[in-house]
Amino acid sequence: MDRIRIRGGRQLKGQIRISGAKNAALPLMVASLLTDKPLTLHNVPRLADITTMMQLLQQHGVEISAAAGENGHSHGTTLVLKASKITSTTAPYDIVRKMRASMLVLGVLLAREGQAKVSLPGGCAIGARPVDLHIAGLKAMGAEIDIDGGYMVARAPKGLRGGRYTFPKVSVGATEDLMIAAALARGTTVLDNAAREPEITNLAECLSAMGVPIGGIGTETLTIEGVTSFNAIEHAVIPDRIETGTYAMAVAMTAGDVELIGGRVDLIDTVAASLRAAGVTLEDTEKGMRVHRTNGALHGVDVMTEPFPGFPTDLQAQMMALMTRAEGASMITETIFESRFMHVPELARMGANVTIHHQSALVRGVPKLRGAEVMATDLRASVSLAIAGLSAEGDTMLHRVYHLDRGFERLEEKLSACGADIERVKG
Numbered sequence: 001m002d003r004i005r006i007r008g009g010r011q012l013k014g015q016i017r018i019s020g021a022k023n024a025a026l027p028l029m030v031a032s033l034l035t036d037k038p039l040t041l042h043n044v045p046r047l048a049d050i051t052t053m054m055q056l057l058q059q060h061g062v063e064i065s066a067a068a069g070e071n072g073h074s075h076g077t078t079l080v081l082k083a084s085k086i087t088s089t090t091a092p093y094d095i096v097r098k099m100r101a102s103m104l105v106l107g108v109l110l111a112r113e114g115q116a117k118v119s120l121p122g123g124c125a126i127g128a129r130p131v132d133l134h135i136a137g138l139k140a141m142g143a144e145i146d147i148d149g150g151y152m153v154a155r156a157p158k159g160l161r162g163g164r165y166t167f168p169k170v171s172v173g174a175t176e177d178l179m180i181a182a183a184l185a186r187g188t189t190v191l192d193n194a195a196r197e198p199e200i201t202n203l204a205e206c207l208s209a210m211g212v213p214i215g216g217i218g219t220e221t222l223t224i225e226g227v228t229s230f231n232a233i234e235h236a237v238i239p240d241r242i243e244t245g246t247y248a249m250a251v252a253m254t255a256g257d258v259e260l261i262g263g264r265v266d267l268i269d270t271v272a273a274s275l276r277a278a279g280v281t282l283e284d285t286e287k288g289m290r291v292h293r294t295n296g297a298l299h300g301v302d303v304m305t306e307p308f309p310g311f312p313t314d315l316q317a318q319m320m321a322l323m324t325r326a327e328g329a330s331m332i333t334e335t336i337f338e339s340r341f342m343h344v345p346e347l348a349r350m351g352a353n354v355t356i357h358h359q360s361a362l363v364r365g366v367p368k369l370r371g372a373e374v375m376a377t378d379l380r381a382s383v384s385l386a387i388a389g390l391s392a393e394g395d396t397m398l399h400r401v402y403h404l405d406r407g408f409e410r411l412e413e414k415l416s417a418c419g420a421d422i423e424r425v426k427g
């Protein structure tokens, strides 16, 4: 298993290109299952999760061709996905267990083929992560769904019909699942208390370009009219706001000065406000945004994770790493996932002072961290340990970096180009 070694103490200086958003690219790829028309996606990041989604879609019958390199839209990969014929309506355990977003095929397979059998998902172990909202929403659209042998077995012999569903809790994945399914359902679907994350808007704009009338984009009520034919379109994946926030925190941690090319402050407004309160400067540039903390100490700030536009849970671990070096205390409250503090004992191995009280972690800043052997437990936790390692004295060895590879494209390359002493140890 690969590891990453970081020797801390170097300031980050230079430029980092922000990749396309993993969490936007995955549902966009699933939307290709709606039609036999090709869907061309630009700015797709090169990540393990994208490869997993390609494998899943290919076994459903989607033909995928990839063209690497720069093009008019972006610097990521361009994927052309064409689902001329669905060859299987089963999403097997071996693929779905690796990545939760795989279960997004449930609604669209059901809408297109009238049946689907999808393994209960895996993904990051950050909480119980039930699937009840996906199931209840699809049932409101006429589906019959049973759980059998670890699979969701779904039928809609007459196809799905439009319906009204009010999410009792905001769910990004369930909103995406129902939006894509609704595009092929008979009639109009209204989704209330829908998620408003930028990745949802990116998906809505793609569906709309494919010919699906969608109202309320960017609001908590989405109205989707089902259609029977779609346009072949090209669509660009938005820049990754989680990667943007992560590098902003890494720069702040090392008192560095970096331009995040393609990064958008408007996608991380709440995070930017917290970082500014902590003493970090963020400003728009022509090519993206600049982050620097050239003078002054970091101040402790309190954050609470919430659905968009609140502070994202996917940046909570990184913010905690940053706060371990702040002056004063910081209260970090996690409201989305009940087990998302697994980085705390690992940060403690590096000398961090963090006490957990139920949903909140009290971080008391320390004057220095010391490098240590640490274990990545999930995707965002793993990168928080890398951020801590960048400012620690001595060497940090990060184990289980396959978690990190799910969501951060060429992390070592991007950081070392800005002066970090970081390398991958193959093994």
Ligand SMILES: CC(=O)N[C@H]1[C@@H](OP(=O)(O)OP(=O)(O)OC[C@H]2O[C@@H](n3ccc(=O)[nH]c3=O)[C@H](O)[C@@H]2O)O[C@H](CO)[C@@H](O)[C@@H]1O
Binding pocket: 023, 024, 026, 100, 101, 127, 128, 129, 130, 131, 132, 133, 134, 135, 169, 170, 171, 172, 173, 174, 313, 314, 336, 337, 338
């Ligand atoms: C691939 C992807 O985009 N993953 C993101 C997505 O995950 P994901 O879509 O899985 O997260 P959700 O927004 O669905 O989860 C939010 C909350 O709703 C709960 N829930 C969800 C579905 C359901 O049927 N029942 C239920 O109770 C979850 O356990 C959690 O407590 O949004 C999360 C919240 O921003 C992010 O951390 C993940 O990075």
Ligand SMILES: C=C(OP(=O)(O)O)C(=O)O
Binding pocket: 023, 099, 100, 101, 122, 123, 124, 125, 314, 379, 380, 407
């Ligand atoms: C939690 C994440 O991914 P997943 O939903 O696939 O577990 C993530 O992207 O941070």
